[in-house]
Amino acid sequence: MASLYDSGWRQGSLLQSSLPVEVIVLAGGQVASGAVNHGRWVLATQDCDLDGTDPSAPDAVVELRPVYDHAPPSARGLRSRKLLLARGARDYLEADSPRAMISPAALTEIVRRDPAARTNPLTPEDRLKLKTWLGKRYDRPAVPRDAVDLGKAIASAVDARRADPMLARFRDILWQYQAGDPPRFSLFGILDEEEGAEAARAFLASVGLSVPQKLGVTDEIRVGTARQTSLHLIETSYSADVTNITWQKGTPEGAT
């Protein structure tokens, strides 16, 4: 039996089709549903599920995420609220966006009517980052309350350097900390390539020097590629990617 996978669908396939996405909100004191149409989507269902799905199946079992391009993030953090789909592109996903469920039969019909509606432009590396990001969105370690200002200061320092070409070399910037007077924190940079590690460490040092000393002092700066990064580090660190931080009252007190 041919599957959606056999038909050319992959996790990360892009779909160009105006489809409604429904949300449920409280409106006028009533629980109500509303739908908005969106024209560009990425297929989020995993390849192994696509491989086991009949293209003519009628149930809505395939997940689509809306693709945006109006406010792309500056970096591609593994735990970011926004994920850039490809380096240098503007297309991105948002963690909090609504999502649509579509049946294989509907997907098949869309592409039958318009073969150009589906494209697979993501590289294997891009697809791996998408897969990791989708998986990590439900697994973000939150910081203790006493580390929130430090986290925001680190993120602010990274954000202040968003125009620095060096930032684009980082897949993610992670941090760990320990309480103290002042607190101490470690910065870890996950690089795309091992080349230029010293310059990357210097970049992280400039980030650390921008954090007000009373919030924390960085006493460990390390960089490495994904191959050199343990799963333990990823699972037990906080992300400094700026799109992870939101606050509604301006910059934290004392931030430079």
Place this chain on the structure above:
Amino acid sequence: MTHRLYVPMLEDATRYGTAPSEPIDIFALPRIDIPKAAPRTADFRAMAQDIVKWTLWSDRKLAKALGTTHPTVHALLTGTPAVGSRSREVLQRVTPTHAVIARIFVIAGRDPKRTATALESPSNGRSAVAHLRAGHPDRAYVAALDALNPPVDTGLMTGSRPSVPGEGRVDYLAES
């Protein structure tokens, strides 16, 4: 939580393009980054004195880090009006040098001797002092850190301060 604040000065706000008496959500306004005021001469002097306290450096050694001469450093430390066309350049070095050394002093256990050693010891062929003199405080910081705690290549980055699941936590994405 959104704070809405009535701003009386904008009551006659038609010329600003908004309706009069309309409350303004001040936290929705575009962020304006107000540059910090440049340090005053007295601030530079205080910073230089801090550096000496943290390192027990002589005028000559501090001069080396700032890329200047010891008479210039002496003038800086004593508050004597600086002379020479390079004095402004030297003053611009003081703040980042202070930032680096303040932190290294803390990491060195607030021990001036350990601090000075960390700054003067070469790491990857160059000391923190050499980097400071070249105008690279970020590289100076890395060099001093490595002098204090030489990196050990364990093959994998693992982290020495892992977060512990179950501790009282705040998802700072939801923080408002």
